Structures are given as structure tokens and as C-alpha cells.
Amino acid sequence: xxxxxxxxxxLISTIMVACGNDNSSNANKNIPNLDLLTGLSWYxxxxxxxxxxxxxxxxxxxxxxxHYLQSIDSNFRLASDGEIWRSGCTPILIVDTNNTVARRDExxxxxxxxxxxxxVDAPTRxxxxxxxxxxxxxxxxxxxxxxxMQHLFLFKLKKGKIVEYWHGNTNGDIxxxxxxxxxxxxxxxEEISSYI
Numbered sequence: 001x002x003x004x005x006x007x008x009x010x011l012i013s014t015i016m017v018a019c020g021n022d023n024s025s026n027a028n029k030n031i032p033n034l035d036l037l038t039g040l041s042w043y044x045x046x047x048x049x050x051x052x053x054x055x056x057x058x059x060x061x062x063x064x065x066x067h068y069l070q071s072i073d074s075n076f077r078l079a080s081d082g083e084i085w086r087s088g089c090t091p092i093l094i095v096d097t098n099n100t101v102a103r104r105d106e107x108x109x110x111x112x113x114x115x116x117x118x119x120v121d122a123p124t125r126x127x128x129x130x131x132x133x134x135x136x137x138x139x140x141x142x143x144x145x146x147x148x149m150q151h152l153f154l155f156k157l158k159k160g161k162i163v164e165y166w167h168g169n170t171n172g173d174i175x176x177x178x179x180x181x182x183x184x185x186x187x188x189x190e191e192i193s194s195y196i
Contacts, residue, residue, distance in 0.1 A: 040166060040189070043154045043156075043166065044181065044185065046136050047138075047180060047181040047184070050135060052132055052133050052138060052177050054129060054131035054177065055131075056127060056129060058078045061130050062137075065137060068165075075124070078123055080127055081126075083123075083126075084120060085122050085123050085124065085125065085144070086120075086124045087142070087144035088144055088145070089144075091120070092120040093117040093118065093119055093120070094117065095115045095118075096116045100113055101113070101114050124144045126141060127140075128140040128141055128142060128175050131177055132157075135156070136155060136157055137155040138153070138177065140153075140170065140175060149169060150169065150171075150174070151168070152168050152169070152170050152183075153165060154166045154167075166191070167191070168192050170188075170189060171189070
């Protein structure tokens with residue numbers, strides 16, 4: 001029994017290392033991260049009175065927001081709806097059909113096909129929603145790893161620059177401005193500060 005326990009601990013540790021994210025940077029730590037209790041009232045007011053121009057493709061996301069997210073995690077990349085993304089810990093592999101070789105086993109006469117695989121360089125996050133106006137931007141995405149999780153970033157903007165932000169887990173499946181507002185009003189968001 002102790003041997004099984006050790007194997008389970010090693011397996012869990014291996015998965016945590018494989019799925020871990022140690023790409024954080026201190027590049028933008030001077031932008032304040034609001035706490036859940038005091039910071040979301042401003043976002044609530046803006047979401048109630050202003051429409052965000054929204055999309056589910058990554059192309060309209062401004063460079064300054066993308067650069068900010070990449071300063072937190074240098075591997076931050078989003079897949080748009082319909083694009084391949086890596087939702088788990090293991091890489092996506094495809095068979096390299098150019099390197100498939102048939103081999104005959106001399107003893108049995110059986111033919112074996114051997115192939116090599118190519119790892120697909122796919123993002124580990126999938127865009128669900130992006131909306132923006134002159135005052136704020138909202139970003140919802142799914143992230144992979146040990147489990148799939150939905151994240152929400154709210155950015156306060158001034159002249160197109162980020163002046164503060166909030167990051168959390170949505171604890172559910174949301175994809176619209178109206179649903180973000182409902183989660184804020186019902187205090188159904190969970191703040192996350194260290195992992196994106």
C-alpha cells in the first residue's frame with residue numbers, strides 16, 4: 001500500500017509540473033489589481049450604462065492589452081472560436097504522414113507501420129468574449145491544464161491605456177456583457193491574482 005501511495009504522489013507531482021505555469025513576470029506590477037469587495041463597483045456602473053463593442057475573435061484585442069497579458073505570462077496566446085487550442089496538459093500530436101514507413105517483421109512476416117509525430121504549437125487558452133469601449137475592456141477565456149477553467153479580466157482604460165484591472169474565475173459559463181454584469185451584482189466571481 002505505501003508503494004501505491006508514493007506512485008500516486010509522484011504522478012500528481014508530475015502532472016502539476018507539466019501543467020504548471022512559471023512564466024510570470026514583474027513587468028507590469030505597478031498596475032493595481034483591484035480587490036473583489038471594493039473594486040468592482042466602478043465596472044458595474046460602466047457595464048450598466050455603456051455598451052461594449054464585442055467579438056469572439058482575438059484580432060480586435062488591442063496590442064497594449066495583449067502585451068500586458070504577455071508580461072504576466074510570456075506564453076499567453078489565445079485561440080479564436082473554431083481554432084485548435086490545447087485544453088489539457090498533454091500536447092496535441094498529429095501523425096507525420098511524410099515519415100510513415102512500412103516494415104516487415106522477418107520472423108512473423110507481419111507488416112508494421114511506423115510513424116513520427118509532430119507537436120502542434122497550439123495556444124492553451126480559448127477566447128470566449130472580448131468587449132471594449134473607451135472606458136473599459138472585458139476579456140473572458142478558457143484555460144487548459146489539469147482542468148478547464150473560465151477566466152475574466154476587467155480592464156479600466158484611460159486614453160487607451162490600462163490604469164487598473166481585475167482578474168478572476170467566473171465559476172460558470174458566461175459569454176456576454178449582460179452575464180458579466182449579473183455575476184458582479186450577485187458577487188459570484190472569485191478573484192485570482194497569481195495565475196492567468
